Amino acid sequence: MTLTAQTRTDAAAGPDQAPWWRQAAVYQIYPRSFADSNGDGLGDIPGVTSRADYLAELGVDAVWLSPFYPSELADGGYDVADYRDVDPRLGTLDDFDAMVAALHGRGIRVVVDIVPNHTSDQHAWFQEALAAGRGSAARERYIFREGSGPGGSEPPADWESVFGGPAWERVADGQWYFHNFATEQPDLNWDHPEVRADFVRTLRFWSDRGVDGFRIDVAHMLTKDLTEPLPSRAELDALPFDGKHPLIDRDDVHEIYAEWRRVFNEYDPPRTAVAEAWVDASRIPLYARPESLGQAFNFDLLQADFDAGEFRRVVTDNLVLAAASGSSSTWVLSNHDVVRHATRYGLPALGPDERGRDAVKQGSLWLHSGGLEPQLDREAGLRRARAASMFLLALPGSAYLYQGEELGLHEVAEIPAAERQDPTFYRTAGEEIGRDGCRVPLPWTAEGRSHGFGADGSHLPQPGWFAQYAVDEQERHPDSVLELYRAALRLRAELQTGERLEWVETGRDDVLRFRRPNGWEVVTNFGTEPFALPAGEVVLASGAAVAGVVPGESTVWIRGAHARV
Ligand code: NOJ
Numbered sequence: 001m002t003l004t005a006q007t008r009t010d011a012a013a014g015p016d017q018a019p020w021w022r023q024a025a026v027y028q029i030y031p032r033s034f035a036d037s038n039g040d041g042l043g044d045i046p047g048v049t050s051r052a053d054y055l056a057e058l059g060v061d062a063v064w065l066s067p068f069y070p071s072e073l074a075d076g077g078y079d080v081a082d083y084r085d086v087d088p089r090l091g092t093l094d095d096f097d098a099m100v101a102a103l104h105g106r107g108i109r110v111v112v113d114i115v116p117n118h119t120s121d122q123h124a125w126f127q128e129a130l131a132a133g134r135g136s137a138a139r140e141r142y143i144f145r146e147g148s149g150p151g152g153s154e155p156p157a158d159w160e161s162v163f164g165g166p167a168w169e170r171v172a173d174g175q176w177y178f179h180n181f182a183t184e185q186p187d188l189n190w191d192h193p194e195v196r197a198d199f200v201r202t203l204r205f206w207s208d209r210g211v212d213g214f215r216i217d218v219a220h221m222l223t224k225d226l227t228e229p230l231p232s233r234a235e236l237d238a239l240p241f242d243g244k245h246p247l248i249d250r251d252d253v254h255e256i257y258a259e260w261r262r263v264f265n266e267y268d269p270p271r272t273a274v275a276e277a278w279v280d281a282s283r284i285p286l287y288a289r290p291e292s293l294g295q296a297f298n299f300d301l302l303q304a305d306f307d308a309g310e311f312r313r314v315v316t317d318n319l320v321l322a323a324a325s326g327s328s329s330t331w332v333l334s335n336h337d338v339v340r341h342a343t344r345y346g347l348p349a350l351g352p353d354e355r356g357r358d359a360v361k362q363g364s365l366w367l368h369s370g371g372l373e374p375q376l377d378r379e380a381g382l383r384r385a386r387a388a389s390m391f392l393l394a395l396p397g398s399a400y401l402y403q404g405e406e407l408g409l410h411e412v413a414e415i416p417a418a419e420r421q422d423p424t425f426y427r428t429a430g431e432e433i434g435r436d437g438c439r440v441p442l443p444w445t446a447e448g449r450s451h452g453f454g455a456d457g458s459h460l461p462q463p464g465w466f467a468q469y470a471v472d473e474q475e476r477h478p479d480s481v482l483e484l485y486r487a488a489l490r491l492r493a494e495l496q497t498g499e500r501l502e503w504v505e506t507g508r509d510d511v512l513r514f515r516r517p518n519g520w521e522v523v524t525n526f527g528t529e530p531f532a533l534p535a536g537e538v539v540l541a542s543g544a545a546v547a548g549v550v551p552g553e554s555t556v557w558i559r560g561a562h563a564r565v
Contacts, residue, residue, distance in 0.1 A: 274398075419460065
């Protein structure tokens, strides 16, 4: 598959230049909530194709599609029943090929999500394992054990799943299987050669269809040491994450990625991959190095408060780590697992306890367990989000954006319990509100059925206030969030010439200023007092323009302040 309009990529930069992904702006699509072409309430693949012009106009280099595979939707599609097909409700493989062609034709790369830790319980392998019974070869592909206690009626261990509730489930013949996530997501046994071979086949299947890269779901959880006796939950929780933990971030997982890297490198250009690995920062380079997946998400910014000191520390540390790994850094403020950043920044800041080890272990669910009112200050949240996003888009490395953040969308808190979908909500009896609030279908139009998403309804209900965030509404306003993102993404082509950043001291704890290799400067004022504007031409401002200053809670990009550094 060739790209016909590579304006922002390696082909345009010449063969000796950095690969396309090193400083790409990657837009995450949650397919069931993006655009619904057939009016059944679920977004679909032709819906993505129909919005290819929107994505091109936005100016992103790539899209990453969350799972669109056949699934019973026990976990928003992260319970995959067939890794090499499209959910019939979302389209066909032909639709997928047409989407890839439409995106490539506009110079936009395509990254798909691979979910290797677990399958759906509807996957043919798991169904076979259930039917074949204890001791069968089919059960070897998963993690089955006898129970403990009288007659094996207790689980093999008292472990808790990431989504709450027990991590072991009993099947009809009395054996138990392990699931890190929902009951419908049995963990695979990565010691099994068939499991390894099948995922290589899947990577080739999508690579052969022209997919440019892969996002690897919970890349740090695949391998396990389940030597008996199994540790108790308390013992497990006390163990360090040092590469030998029985369940998380084990050193032996990297054998898998070394093999995958050989597969990626069979292609021209080599396929890329980004690890979703919620691990200690010091261990991120293991996933990000070129012999492994090549890049890894860094979720530190996403977990930081809107605070100059925190942002500076995160950026400094992660640039060092990225350099150590031979990769480029990644930056994320929102995704389908967390409360949208416009909302996070409008809520009282979280204490360190709420962002501790459990948060990292769970990988997402560390935010709010209740509704958002009355504490939410929508305007302040959005103002800070605009400033933080413009800070992020000016950093060296890849920017991962989540659908709807370019509209400044807030979290939708008012989803009735009966319409919630996230398994966390059910598995914690509502104690964790779950992630549905950031997955509500996008508003494309202020008026019209489901705000232009599709026909009459949408699989998660849209609130009335979505109208003011709609794409067509924002296109009418030059100072809208959408126009700000478009301008920033256009300017990134000029900004991302090198991967360095140099801090310039500001004399204030609440103002950050840095310089990029093209000589541009970026100033973010995290405080409320205006900061004197440095010399040069302001090419972008996240807030209202005020002569001579960077207003509170805003970011400006300044061209021509200095010679190249
Ligand atoms: C991480 C994904 O981002 C999340 O949405 C999913 O629930 C879990 N992995 C399990 O696949």
